[in-house]
Amino acid sequence: MAFALLSGNIRYFSPTDLVDSMNLSAGWENIMREGTKIAREAKNERVLADSLIKIFKPLEPSLSVKYDQTILTSAPSLVVKDLVVGRQHRGLELYSGTNRPFRSYRTNRRSLGADMYLNYFTLMSIKVPEGKEGKPFTLKFSFKTEKNRNIKSFVKADLRQSFNLNPSDSIFIIQDSLPKDAQVFAIKFGITDDIGHLTVNSTNEIKIDGQAFSIEELTDLQTSNYKNDLVLRIMENDPKLFLEENKIGDTLNMKLSKHIEASFPLAVYADEQTTYPVSTHSYTSYPYKRNNGLSYFDLKQQEDLDVRLANVMSIWTAFHIAYVYHPFDEEQDLALLRNTLKDVLDGKTLEDYDFALNKMMHAYQDAHIFYHNESFRKEREFTAPITLIYLNDGFYIKRIHDDSLKNKLQIGDKLHEIEGKSIKEIWKKQQFYATGSEANIINRAGVFGLFSGPENSIVNFKVIDYKSKKIQEIQTIRNYKHQRYALYTALLDRQDNRMLNDSTYYFNLSENPLTDTLLNFINDPTKHIIFDVRGYLTLDSEQKGLIRKLITDTVVQNNMSSLQILSPKTKWFTEGPQVTIPENQHPKAKFYFLIAEATQSAPETFLDIIKYWKIGTLIGKHTAGANGEINIMNLPGNITPTFSGVMVKNSDGSTHHLNGISPDIEVDYTLDDVIHQRDPYILKALEIIASGKGIVPHRSK
Template identity: 25%
Template sequence: MLIKKTLILFLLLFPLLVLGQLNNRQIRNLTAFAKIYGYVQYFHPSDENKLEIWEGVAINGSKSMMKVDNDDELIVELRKIFLPIAPTIRITLTRQKESFSIDRLKPDISDGYKEISWQHLGFNLYSGISERPYKSIRLNRTPVVGNDRNMQIPLTGTYDVSAYRGLKYDFSLTTRVKRKDGGPTELKIVSGKDSIELKTTETEVHHFTGTINSSAELIAFELAADPSIPLSVDKPVFKIIDGEKSLSPQEISTATKKASGKLRKVTFEIIDPNYALYDQKLKFGEYLDKEVVKGVSIVMPLVLLGNRSSTYPVAGGKVNGSTDLNYNRISAFEHNEIRIADVIMLWNILKHSFPYMDDVKINQEHLLAKILQEASSAKTHTTYIKVIERMCSFYNDAHMFISIKGMEPSYTIPISLIRADNKIVVKDVSDKRLMDSIFPGDIILKVNGIPVGKQVDTLIQYVSGSKQKKDLLTMNRLLNGKKNEKVEVTLLRHEDTHKIEIERTKVAQDYTAGNAGYLQKENGWAAPGTYYFDLTRNSLTDQNFELLKTAKSIIFDLRGYVFDQTISTDLVPALLRDTLSTVRFFNPKILYPDLEHLSFHPGPETYLPNIKNRLTQQVIFLTDASAISASESLLGLIKDFKLGTIIGEETAGTNGDVNIAYLPGNLIVYFSGMLFKNSDGSKHHLNGVLPDIHVGQSRKSIENREDLVLKKAFQVIRERWSGQK
């Protein structure tokens, strides 16, 4: 009887064991760990808080949380993980919580100490893409990346080093620090891993060494420095060291054929530890006091004191930031601890920096628990991707998409769909072999026997963005699946139902321009006096402007993403009579965790009239939900300042610069890192740019291959012309 009961219990528990379900204890442990992880990584300013440790801490910490059985063990384990990084934090049972004491943060001798705290302008996630506008620094500490006001200044010309491959080189330059207002100046000159402090006002010669690599052709040296920094740099000397000999490479002319070879630039960056991103800063004595899970609390200072050698106090113990897994060469789905670490890292990035958190309608702790559970259960590549897509969907951000190593492309059948008359309708058929069995205007009723409405309800759970953008992406994904699989599609055509099996042979794409397929047109005279120009497939050149100036009316098609991201700076000035100034982009200024006391750094825009390319005639823009980001930047100006008439449907409702999270296991997640508003300060996110005249396609127009949006534009033009007559 005992054996039978044991067998029954095992069978009941077997699905949980197989699927790797987390129990309530593990969820509690991981939640506490996740919250402290984010607080310490982004807001504790100790010198032990180094960029390179955090992937390992996330992986090892996630793994250790699985083995903790009670809160006493949890506190011991959390202290073991975080005290070597943040020795001033206090992790305790809430009932035993210690009061914050500023005296613990003061060294016995305070001379030479400065206040160290974090400033974030967005989150610098160190993607290696220098033009991202996001910065993260610790005040009074050398930044990991330099001053955004730096200018690139050539120190030398270009040298041909192809004959010196494998040899060492010595590069020297002379510096002199100028004291500012009679006070001391603390500067560093940094090149790669080499860092030299510039302490005195005397002239100093500094030497930097390296090796000419085996494929080197050309080399040049440059300085990256803020012109306002009080420093002179002079007398650069480049020498090749060949045993006992010192050789001077030949500097070549940029006009020679050889100058077109592969060029490596060696950059010397001048770092000012006193550099700040903005005026606001935390004050010594400010601290964080949070209950991370019910019954477990953390008290953590947000400002420390530090001298030249360390922040106070110095931590003891070893940071567990390394792992046996080479997690940058594997996919995340292969190991449970990497899947969980990815969720924790991404959740914290968004929790503390996502500028549209007001539009996230789920409690963050509930979301974390839900996604941790799903990530732990994901045993296939496809399932894990779905988990991350599901997580992203709650943020309602159409900039959000993911990439992961080993991600196989989806395939679809060679037709495109559109929503018309509140039905899902065949828009185009791209395979001639199907043109006798499926037709534009056919209504999709079922896919593989499942009603299409039910399919859409399922798919939309894995799409992030506004209502209109989610609907568009769902149309693009409705027929997706594995390559060469057959799909049974049930269609309605003129009150008759048809079933057809179609093979998935076409690589699926999430993005499709709204004016694709039968709606695509070439630039040209669409009617006498009316010129049609497709901004999703063409740039505007001076030659184009000369042609456009001869038209009586212009139709710009922006049903999709702009072909040229500089289109706003090209086209808007041509539509202006006076200077246009506005502020629409806002970078988050993050000092406190959980987006508390959040403020923003405005990004002003100014457009000056371009008299040469001025367009004074009637201008109409066509648009829909496939217009996103840079397209909305242009359309927003058209709408806000009445520079033309917009016809069509709402745009995607997603703008502002993208940030990029690189996570263990080769998972990359893109998201909106910057807030965007309309010029009058009203909300753009999710709403999009609203057309002046709302028009969409109908099932009948698709069947008859008509473009109702373009047709409406012609009607508006005729009415304008007749009114002028």
């Protein structure tokens, strides 16, 4: 627990250069593993305190640690410099994952992870003249700039040259060696989005081993070996994410255990090259980032108990800092970490470890948590050739995908047992394999999870015959894959677009790209269009801006808030408007949208406009209540959890998380619908159309 608290806070809030450099090459994950091992081996808190100092004092030279009233280490004398460096987070940038809107920057300083977001293009690509492989070359560049620039050249992560360029300079010269084993050699250039005025051009001559060659004659447009290319990067300080920042004197104080307290500064002095005080180690000499020899994504990593514990701590820390729907107070939060670490320590198998992580994810109550453990993908990707549906009192057979089973069970039969255990007994554990609202858990862990297992494995189960009420025993094999896993919940046999009557068009927005027929009908006031959104939106509908075609006035949503973070206790939300401009103001068809508990994320943003600007009628059940950008982590052993990193409210101010978008007209399935394969959502839409009581699209507010 003490190691988890200190490691997480230093990782994300210490502004030193060495802490920042550990974001490269899985440095922090390796520190977490090595540090966990050291912490576990500590015989008592006093020994642990010394261990924490050994691990973290090089990373954060100003770290102060106290055992009871004894100060074990403290910050050296203050070195005053011109710059003040601190950390700012918008959400939380998890360097191992894909984060899109999330950023973790340093004020007045460059974060090494910034290279991930440079835009790279090829300055030149040439064929290496025969016999010149590995030879030294000289290349002159002309450039113009309106401010001082620092450009560094790299091959892989190896720094080759550094150029401090002023507006008065007009050239710089690269001197290096061609790769020894490449027939093609390229020079690439990485720039930031807000580069300003800058032009860079190479001359048409390159000298190789003292001999001049024409670049134009050597030019080769084929892709070169990126590993050996020379990459130029503009090395500029990170732009500030927001105005507020940590100042000299701001300190993070931590009670790590009964006897151990620690603190470190949230802002330090720096010059253009270094943060102060200077660490006793460099990135290459720091001893606690040793790799254990296994690939980051090697599943064998999960066999290491220290990796297992470190992964728990990494997940907890990220959620503790940046999860926007955190359901716990401080005491409950620490209890979750303690209990999960205990579950992992007590566990004996890989399955025990995976279940401990699933329980942890479940506790956070977020339908945007998609926890994936590659070790169990093949164990869970197949199911019995049956699709279930949940009604009020249990799980029922909705589809039978194997003809040989159709003389043994029937649609509408109720699931009673699996492998000799009642569904009620199984559910005590199974529910932890999903998170979010109760409906989302039932859908993911139940409808799409109860029958899951290894491919071609045998599964025995019992059902209650809906006619005779007798119990039937069934055996089958898991040889079926759900194509719309955990998303599509309709009862339809057909998901194709089609006319339902002379004026009503059904369009499956979760399955199909936009068509000319649909686009023509949208601007036809005589038509009714039923959009099926009981899953996700197709990428095509987002790229082509379907919502812009449905509205007639500009819509401004202020329903998403980003979390801005300066320390674990200093954070706040800021809203950012989302503006949607109509494509035209033509009269529209009448629109009806079928929604369900599986509808989540981007469709909920879409439906928020439909609902609160009265663009059409919503029919079905509450959506999942899981919207906003997700933050993604990749962890050693090929484990990937995600969580909501942006807070969303509905445009009428009501709570979105776990509640979602409410329908205008609520509809649910009955057992009779299932038995007779009727879709009550479409039937209700047709009934509303016939009555003329649907919402008529009108100009937006």
